Amino acid sequence: MKPSFHARLLNGPFDDPCLYVRIVREGMALMFDAGFTVNLSARDILKTTDIFISHTHIDHFIGFDNILRVSLKKETPLRFYGPEGFTDRIEGKLRSYTWNLIGDYPLVLEVSEVTDKFIKRASFKAQNYFKREESEAELSDSTIMKGSFFRVSAAILDHQVQCLAFSLDEDFHINIDKDKLDKMNLPVGPWLGEFKKAIREGLTDSVFSIKGKSRTFAELREIANITKGQKISYVVDxxxxxxxxxxxxxxxxxxxxxxxxxxxxxxxxxxxxxxxxxxxxxxxxxxxxxxxxxxxxxxxxxxxxxxxxxxxxxxxxxxxxxx
Ligand SMILES: [Zn+2]
Ligand SMILES: [Zn+2]
Structure with a gap:
């Protein structure tokens, strides 16, 4: 089975931790903790959409500056998640620099502070010289982020301060049965991506054009084997x-x-x-x-x-x- 997530630890076990996870299909990446991040290429940093920080002891958060430096001209929002007090920590980091020349930069930092019942959201826009803007959202379960085919959940742990542990879950995994494809005389092609998307989104009345012929979802359903999705967890401190x-x-x-x-x-x-x-x-x-x-x-x-x-x-x- 082709994995959907590619996880790699950036550093050795005595260095400040950072787990970099590529979401293969989407060309994007997640990060769990931002310890030592300078050996991550600018390209890899720019692919990152969501960064999950267990807590803000310096060994887990010192990479923030490097990530921010590389991301200043990022066109899409960069989202951060962390425990109680996290928004103040981010604001403190941002306040430590002078920002008079960034009014035309696109970067938006979206910050989620995870508490028992709420996620406190704040955003900091370069356009606004990183002034804090706040809102609040209710949390119905442990899911703190939902992607197109996966989710990230958190648990709040005691480390004298609050510390978050994370799990990354693929909703389910779809494998295409090549033998059945051959038997039905169906070619491999971009339609398979659309078909998988239809499975994920429950679009069971979709119709696909394959080699000029229309095929219904129901006709094709048996070529897909659906299995348990991939799950990766990250627990520190x-x-x-x-x-x-x-x-x-x-x-x-x-x-x-x-x-x-x-x-x-x-x-x-x-x-x-x-x-x-x-x-x-x-x-x-x-x-x-x-x-x-x-x-x-x-x-x-x-x-x-x-x-x-x-x-x-x-x-x-x-x-x-x-x-
Ligand atoms: Zn710690
Ligand atoms: Zn630590």
Whole structure:
């Protein structure tokens, strides 16, 4: 099956985290955290439409300036999502520069501050010298962003401050059965894209012109196999409390890949508690209990600089441990 999302960690596990996810079909990208982003090309930054920030500790947010610098002439809005207090943080960043010469720049930053029941929205337009404009929207479930065939959900975790964990879910995945195509003597072509779009949007009375002949949706329906969509989750900086663990498992359940912090080892669990981080062992057990396909440890404390494999091993062992 051709994946719809291509995820790549921009940096090593001791660097400031950033997960870059290309949405293949749409030619766009999402970012989860904006730690160290200077090794991302301007082209890749400009493709990014939505940036999800777990919290504004400096290691997760320092890349903002670089992204803003590259995006100043971006024609389409750049959307940011973050936890309680996020709009003030963005405004603070914007206020730290002088903006007298950008009145004809197109950039609009749309900011969503995620709280329990509401998303507080604010926009900052270059045209307006990044003056804050606000509105509010109700939140009916954990979905904070809806794309054309996917959605991003968030859980609010305790890290002494609020910290968001995210999951990216494809609504469902469509595979075209090549054998059936051949049997029906149908050629591959742009009509397949339209057909998939019709499935996604439930347009069951669509008609397609293939090799000059009209074909109805119903005639073609059997060439598509619909399977569970791809799911990727991203979890960093959370106290290993029962409540956090419950919320994380609920959010990341059934992910194909779980990117999760393994900041401390179990032998340093007291320190982990003090610093409000998970241990590698906790990350492994969360991944196991949530039934994820693969665990991808991220965000390691510098104290393990000489033994990163120990963190990975601890997480893997717990993940694969038979209960
Ligand atoms: Zn933090
Ligand atoms: Zn951190």
């Amino acid at each position: 959370a106290l290993g409390s029962k409540e956090n663990i419950r919320k994380i498992i609920e959010l990341v359940k059934g992910s194909d890949v779980l990117y999760i912090e393994t900041f401390f080892m179990d032998k340093d669990k007291d320190r982990a508690k003090e610093r409000c981080h998970l241990t590698a062992k906790m990350a492994g057990s969360i991944a196991r209990d949530a039934g994820v396909g693969r665990i991808e440890p991220v965000h390691f404390s510098p104290r393990y600089i000489d033994e990163p494999e120990a963190l990975i091993k601890e997480a893997e062992e717990e993940f694969t441990r038979q209960l």
